[in-house]
Amino acid sequence: MTKAERINNPGKQRPPYWVAESYKGRVVATFFCPQGHRLKLREHDVATDGTVNPRVECNYVHPDTEVACEFNDKVKLEGWSHGESVAVS
Ligand SMILES: [Zn+2]
Numbered sequence: 001m002t003k004a005e006r007i008n009n010p011g012k013q014r015p016p017y018w019v020a021e022s023y024k025g026r027v028v029a030t031f032f033c034p035q036g037h038r039l040k041l042r043e044h045d046v047a048t049d050g051t052v053n054p055r056v057e058c059n060y061v062h063p064d065t066e067v068a069c070e071f072n073d074k075v076k077l078e079g080w081s082h083g084e085s086v087a088v089s
Contacts, residue, residue, distance in 0.1 A: 002056075002071075004031055006079030010038075018077050029080070033058040033071040050080030 004016040015032040021040075022028075029041045029052075037060040045053045051074070058071035 001076055002034070002073045003076045003078055006077065016075075029077055031056060031075060031077070033060070033069060035060070035069050035071065037069055037071070046077060046080055048080075050077035051075075052077060 002016055004018045005013070007013055007017045007019060010017070010019055010032060015036045016034050018029045018031045020027050021030050023042060029044075029046060031039045031041055031052075033039060033056075035058070037058050039056060039058060041052060041056070044056065047053065055072060056075045058069040060069040061067070062069075
C-alpha cells in the first residue's frame with residue numbers, strides 16, 4: 001500500500017503525492033508515483049477513506065533509456081474527502 005499525501009503545489013515535495021482536480025464537474029485525483037510520474041485517476045474508484053481501486057500501475061517509459069517505471073501498487077489518498085466540491089485553481 002502506497003500512501004500519498006495531498007498537496008497543492010506539485011514539485012516542492014518528494015512524491016508520492018496527489019492533487020485534486022476538477023473533471024466533468026467532479027473531483028478527480030492526479031497521483032504522482034514515487035518516481036514523480038503523473039497519473040490521472042479518472043477511471044479509478046476512490047473509496048470514502050481514500051483507497052483507490054483497482055491497483056495503480058504506472059506505465060511511464062523513459063523516452064531515452066526505454067526503461068519502464070515499475071510502480072504497481074494499491075494507493076491510498078490521504079486527505080481524500082468523498083464527494084466534496086473542491087475549489088480547483
Ligand atoms: Zn512511475
